[in-house]
Amino acid sequence: MSREERDAHMARLEKRYMAGTWHGQSASGTIFVLATLLERADINLLWFPILGLTFQYTTxxxxxxKYDDYQSMYSDEVFRLSPPPPLGEQNLASSNPDDHGIRTTDELRFMLYRHWTLYNAMFHSSYVAGKLGIWKERGRKKLTGLLAKMGFSIPQTQQPCPHMDMDLKRSLVVQKLDDIALEYGLIELSYPSFMKCYGYRSQPLSAADAVEGVSALLDLARGVKVEVEIEGSRNGGEWFGGGKVWEIHGLAAKGKWTIEEERENVPPDNQPTTIASDVQKANGEDDSSDSLKKEVAWWIRNFWVAFDARADFEALRHSLNLSMTLHRAIIRQGTSIIDKQDIRTMCNHHVVVLTQGPNLALFSHPGVLSRLA
Structure with a gap:
């Protein structure tokens, strides 16, 4: 075999071996490219490929x-479709009640740190957890030591970020994290990202926070009862209990969730066609009214709830509490598995059997279980 034939053979083997191990451009990014070619792109449509890119990087x-390449391209689109405010104004704040523009900013790899406490945001961050090993006692001590070196007291780390001292928040990245994070191996602790304004309704929402909210809706909007923490229940401040059962908010809560009521595509004879009815006819089943009144599967409902939440600020804001509850359950279950040494080593893989626990129903969902893995 000649060298050229050997190189060609090795290239085929390498291509076959690496097939399916990488990800290309997100579907939302492809749609935005098509919309740009058709001259129908706008600032609201640009937000969707930004979310897709952020999801790919955070996961x-x-x-x-590759993220930096796409991020620089989307930054140019942001300046083209949403010019920044004049110099001297706050770049991240909404300039008027109808401001729905997008701003470029640096994002920390902390979990929902603008809506959570600093300690919880770092404790539940997959990046920080992987670097410090917070699922063990030694890793949790490293996290406490990191916060102490940064000059944060325990009460300050337990305060919600909106209530923290302004000077501490301003110096969080520039002075404190950049000087100390390298000692703990936290090299890529920040990355360039985006934030979307919602007028005077709320503070701008970062792309990373929006991704976490939509992902939580995709997994847990329906299908299992989840109790989320309500505002004011921390530090003994609860009046009527520490939480409530999660409910869908916003426009998605008013949706119709029976197969009979899915009438978006109605043919001229006014007979609705649904996927379920087509499957029933193919299987020879009776296409009666009772069968059409069955509820849509939970994973289909979750998809449409998450789909609608991308453009529904009210639903997106409430989904952040659901995301926090989900991350608490994952860290709690993962720590319990490691502490109890429940990981069984087989010939070629590791196995963990979940048979009990308060979140057993939660981890019966494939999306949540894949996060735990």
Whole structure:
């Protein structure tokens, strides 16, 4: 075999071996490219590929170099479709009640740190958890030591970020984290990202926070009862209990969730066609009114709830509490598995059997279980 034939053979083997191990551009990014070619792109449509790109990076589906390439391209689109405010004004704040523009900003790899306490945001961050090993006691001590070196007291780390001292928040990245994070191996602790304004209704929402909210809705909007923490229940401040059962908010709460009521595509004879009815006819089942009144599967409902929440600020804001509850359950279950040494080593893989626990129904969902893995 000649060298050229050997190189070609090795290239085929490498291509076959690496097939399915990388991710390309997100579907929302492809749609935005098509809309740009058709000259129908706007600032609201640009927000969707930004969310897709952020999801790929935060879940380690793409590398930092690939993320930077797409991020720079979307930054140019942001300046083209949403010019920044004049100099001297706050770049991240909404300039008027109808301001729905997008701003570029640096994002910390902390979980929902603008809506959570600093300690919880770092404790539930997958990046910080992987670097410090917070699922063990030694890793939790490292996290406490990191916060102490940054000059934060325990009460300050337990305060919600909106209530923290302004000077501490301003110096969080520039002075404190950049000087100390390198000692703990936290190299890529921040990355360039985006925030979307919602007028005077609320503070701008970062792309990373929006991704966490939509992902939580995709997994847990329906299908299992989840109790979320309500505002004011921390530090003994609860009046009527520490939480409530999660409910869908916003426009998605008014949706119709029976197969009979899915009438978006109605043919000229006014007979609605649904996927369920087509499957029933193919299987020879009776297409009666009772069968059509069955509820849509939970995963289909979750998809449409998450789909609608992308453009519904009210639903997106409430989904952040659901995301916090989900991350608490994952860290709690993962820590319990490691502490109890429930991981069984087989010939080629590791196995964990979940048979009990308060969140057993939660981890019966494939999306939540994949996060735990």
């Amino acid at each position: 380690s589906h793409i590398s930092r170099d």
